[in-house]
Amino acid sequence: MVKPVKVGDMTTIKLENIAYGGDVVGRKDDFAIFVTGGVPGEVVKIKVTEVKRNYGRGKVVDVVAPVEERIDSECPKYDLCGGCQMQHIDYTAQLNYKQQMVEDAIERIAKLDDIKINQVKGMENPYLYRNKAQFPLGVEDEEVITGFYAAGSHKLIKVKDCQIQHPVINRIVDRAVKLIEDYNLSIYNEEIHQGLLRHLVVRVGVCTNQAMLVLVTKDEKFVKGQEIAHKLLEEVPELISVYQNVNPEQTNVVLGDKTALLAGQEYILDYIGPIKYQISPLSFFQVNSLQTKVLYDQVLEYAKLTGEEKVLDAYCGLGSISLYLANQAQEVYGIEVVPEAIEQAKENAKLNDINNCQFAVGKVKDVLPQLKNQFSPEVIVVDPPRKGCHEEVLEAFAKIKPQRIVYVSCKPTSLARDLKRLKDLGYYTEEIQPVDMFPQTYHIENVALIKKK
Numbered sequence: 001m002v003k004p005v006k007v008g009d010m011t012t013i014k015l016e017n018i019a020y021g022g023d024v025v026g027r028k029d030d031f032a033i034f035v036t037g038g039v040p041g042e043v044v045k046i047k048v049t050e051v052k053r054n055y056g057r058g059k060v061v062d063v064v065a066p067v068e069e070r071i072d073s074e075c076p077k078y079d080l081c082g083g084c085q086m087q088h089i090d091y092t093a094q095l096n097y098k099q100q101m102v103e104d105a106i107e108r109i110a111k112l113d114d115i116k117i118n119q120v121k122g123m124e125n126p127y128l129y130r131n132k133a134q135f136p137l138g139v140e141d142e143e144v145i146t147g148f149y150a151a152g153s154h155k156l157i158k159v160k161d162c163q164i165q166h167p168v169i170n171r172i173v174d175r176a177v178k179l180i181e182d183y184n185l186s187i188y189n190e191e192i193h194q195g196l197l198r199h200l201v202v203r204v205g206v207c208t209n210q211a212m213l214v215l216v217t218k219d220e221k222f223v224k225g226q227e228i229a230h231k232l233l234e235e236v237p238e239l240i241s242v243y244q245n246v247n248p249e250q251t252n253v254v255l256g257d258k259t260a261l262l263a264g265q266e267y268i269l270d271y272i273g274p275i276k277y278q279i280s281p282l283s284f285f286q287v288n289s290l291q292t293k294v295l296y297d298q299v300l301e302y303a304k305l306t307g308e309e310k311v312l313d314a315y316c317g318l319g320s321i322s323l324y325l326a327n328q329a330q331e332v333y334g335i336e337v338v339p340e341a342i343e344q345a346k347e348n349a350k351l352n353d354i355n356n357c358q359f360a361v362g363k364v365k366d367v368l369p370q371l372k373n374q375f376s377p378e379v380i381v382v383d384p385p386r387k388g389c390h391e392e393v394l395e396a397f398a399k400i401k402p403q404r405i406v407y408v409s410c411k412p413t414s415l416a417r418d419l420k421r422l423k424d425l426g427y428y429t430e431e432i433q434p435v436d437m438f439p440q441t442y443h444i445e446n447v448a449l450i451k452k453k
């Protein structure tokens with residue numbers, strides 16, 4: 001079939017529906033083109049960047065007829081940086097489009113049309129919300145810079161005052177970069193695999209204003225490390241903990257295996273509702289603390305606990321959901337594959353005087369069969385990584401015969417696939433509540449209430 005466009009063409013099209021990922025689909029002679037930077041309904045001039053057998057890709061170079069949902073992005077580097085995909089869309093419209101993405105995934109993949117999908121719960125202020133940032137370091141015009149990689153590339157784009165990071169993060173990064181320059185430290189160059197400093201990782205407890213900085217280095221030897229760490233603690237009042245992490249590998253993974261405290265405290269604290277959590281450099285903790293409360297309250301509502309139930313929290317991380325539910329359950333059992341996270345879950349339980357939680361290290365699919373006869377939960381809460389649950393795990397859930405499963409998911413397509421599998425196993429989904437944990441990006445979290453037939 002002859003394609004109506006080729007790479008590099010400029011063409012004008014009308015945009016139709018938003019796709020998962022934030023691109024908007026338009027058509028040229030029935031040939032679908034996924035366009036970055038558009039809004040449904042508007043007419044745009046695009047540059048075609050890719051042509052495949054069944055579809056193409058392009059990006060907006062000019063808006064010919066805008067729609068009222070289009071706004072000016074707050075970030076001067078928005079067009080270059082790959083971090084946000086929806087900053088050019090008014091927030092109310094962002095929420096509506098995310099709702100469509102969820103509905104579309106459920107209809108197309110799960111093929112379930114009887115599930116109630118509620119209105120997305122959004123944020124009052126959808127900016128400056130991220131409690132964690134990982135900035136690569138680079139050099140531009142002999143100046144040390146931090147920022148993000150451009151979408152789909154390894155070109156570092158200098159970003160100052162990112163609009164979605166917590167303001168304390170931006171301040172710490174500014175000070176750290178200044179000291180790195182003052183001390184004339186070498187910056188890692190990935191092409192030749194040389195240089196000392198690779199990344200800055202910053203975490204903030206949004207409710208406590210305590211912050212942690214991790215300096216990621218290629219080599220273990222970091223002569224001025226402690227001196228710099230102490231200076232930073234003096235200069236930034238919110239900063240209470242500075243670590244070095246060593247990553248000697250040629251890899252895209254940010255953190256290496258060795259982590260050592262350079263100065264200050266071992267962890268920072270944050271609160272989700274009444275529960276206090278210790279956060280260390282390697283802990284998984286939801287990146288939007290304020291919306292995490294909305295998310296966990298939704299889990300509580302769907303779990304419908306009376307104080308009598310045993311609850312299984314599968315993929316529990318550092319026990320955040322387990323502890324949030326514990327006061328309203330008879331007992332909670334958390335399973336997580338990262339041993340350090342389980343150590344921290346136990347610490348967090350002590351910190352909150354919670355005595356009815358047990359935690360096990362291991363893969364959910366391996367731990368579940370061992371649990372048989374020891375722990376039979378009425379409610380299962382499951383919060384897997386983006387790829388969703390292994391089929392074996394869903395089968396094991398069905399064998400346990402809980403009354404309810406509350407499924408927390410950060411990827412609508414894997415959620416849809418798993419809901420379909422659960423239906424075949426005798427569990428139907430009654431309702432889904434999307435929660436916007438990641439404003440300005442295409443990501444959307446969902447909580448599904450699933451009941452035994």
Ligand SMILES: C[S@@+](CC[C@H](N)C(=O)[O-])C[C@H]1O[C@@H](n2cnc3c(N)ncnc32)[C@H](O)[C@@H]1O
Nearest residue numbers: 284315316317320336337362363364383384385
């Ligand atoms: C999306 S996080 C959820 C964490 C936690 N529920 C929370 O809200 O903070 C998923 C967690 O699953 C863990 N994980 C990944 N694969 C796993 C597996 N096969 N078995 C157990 N845990 C796993 C990850 O280490 C991570 O902590």
